[in-house]
Amino acid sequence: TIRFRHNSPEDLDKRMSRVKEKKGDFFVIIEGLYSMFGDIAPIDEFLDVTHKHGGYLYIDEAHSYGVFGETGCGLAEAQGVLDRVDFIAGTFSKSLASIGGFCVSKHPEFEIARKVMRPYLFTASPTPSNITAALTAVGKINSPMGKQLRDDIWARAEQLHAGLDKLGYDLCAEPSPVIAARRPNEVICAMEWNWLLENGLYVNLAVPPGTPQSSSLLRISLSAAHTEDDVNQIIEKFAQLKDKQADLMQDFMKLAG
Ligand SMILES: Cc1ncc(COP(=O)(O)O)c(C=O)c1O
Numbered sequence: 001t002i003r004f005r006h007n008s009p010e011d012l013d014k015r016m017s018r019v020k021e022k023k024g025d026f027f028v029i030i031e032g033l034y035s036m037f038g039d040i041a042p043i044d045e046f047l048d049v050t051h052k053h054g055g056y057l058y059i060d061e062a063h064s065y066g067v068f069g070e071t072g073c074g075l076a077e078a079q080g081v082l083d084r085v086d087f088i089a090g091t092f093s094k095s096l097a098s099i100g101g102f103c104v105s106k107h108p109e110f111e112i113a114r115k116v117m118r119p120y121l122f123t124a125s126p127t128p129s130n131i132t133a134a135l136t137a138v139g140k141i142n143s144p145m146g147k148q149l150r151d152d153i154w155a156r157a158e159q160l161h162a163g164l165d166k167l168g169y170d171l172c173a174e175p176s177p178v179i180a181a182r183r184p185n186e187v188i189c190a191m192e193w194n195w196l197l198e199n200g201l202y203v204n205l206a207v208p209p210g211t212p213q214s215s216s217l218l219r220i221s222l223s224a225a226h227t228e229d230d231v232n233q234i235i236e237k238f239a240q241l242k243d244k245q246a247d248l249m250q251d252f253m254k255l256a257g
Contacts, residue, residue, distance in 0.1 A: 002015050009042060016049065025055055025056060027058060028049075029058045030043075030059055032060065032062075032076065033063040033068065033176055036178075038219075043057075056087065056107075059075070061076070062094060071141070076088060089101065095141065096137040098131075098133040099130045153222055153226075156222050156224075157175040160235065161175035167242055172215075179219070179222070187256075191251060193218060195244055196241060
């Protein structure tokens with residue numbers, strides 16, 4: 001496995017160029033919407049680099065399926081490159097509100113992968129109820145109702161991003177359904193997370209090693225069910241948190257000794 005710099009097609013290009021013995025094919029794996037910062041991949045540039053070196057591009061659209069693209073097919077659809085991508089994977093557990101996942105490919109050889117995957121070989125396949133729930137959600141995503149839900153979630157994303165930005169929070173990326181604010185360190189981040197929870201707002205606490213650049217994040221995942229009023233309440237809690245920061249910092253200094 002060769003790692004390349006986060007979201008950098010240039011670095012991928014350098015690293016792929018350095019591999020002298022090209023045994024087998026490259027398999028380049030990226031995400032559509034990155035789960036921690038909520039930033040997005042420039043898929044066309046990754047495609048150009050990957051294909052230039054004879055590799056395949058695999059995109060995990062776990063966080064982008066359902067919310068990006070005209071029909072909700074994901075970031076590759078939104079960026080107009082769906083037909084060039086080699087493999088697209090996603091989960092049923094986010095916008096499809098079920099359990100399981102999928103992988104699709106335009107390559108006929110993909111049939112081999114299907115035959116050796118766990119659900120085909122073993123009995124522990126997804127249950128009919130999970131599949132039905134996911135299929136129903138897929139139908140809704142690609143419908144006028146899905147389009148409305150997407151319009152709603154994007155409006156909420158813009159609203160929340162603008163609100164937190166105005167309060168001076170250091171946000172990790174442009175507006176998207178994943179909005180993360182960088183905090184000074186793990187302990188302060190955990191104290192703030194706890195304060196928000198005690199005051200009626202649940203967000204995700206995201207700390208190293210699960211985060212890029214060793215960052216500590218208060219991470220919010222929006223849903224199309226959030227209303228404009230819900231988002232105003234989130235912004236209000238973050239405003240109150242700003243007022244609490246001096247107290248929390250004092251507690252932190254005491255803890256740090
Ligand atoms: C980027 C990414 N891919 C895939 C998954 C898989 O999700 P699950 O195990 O719920 O199917 C997740 C879960 O959070 C994820 O963040």
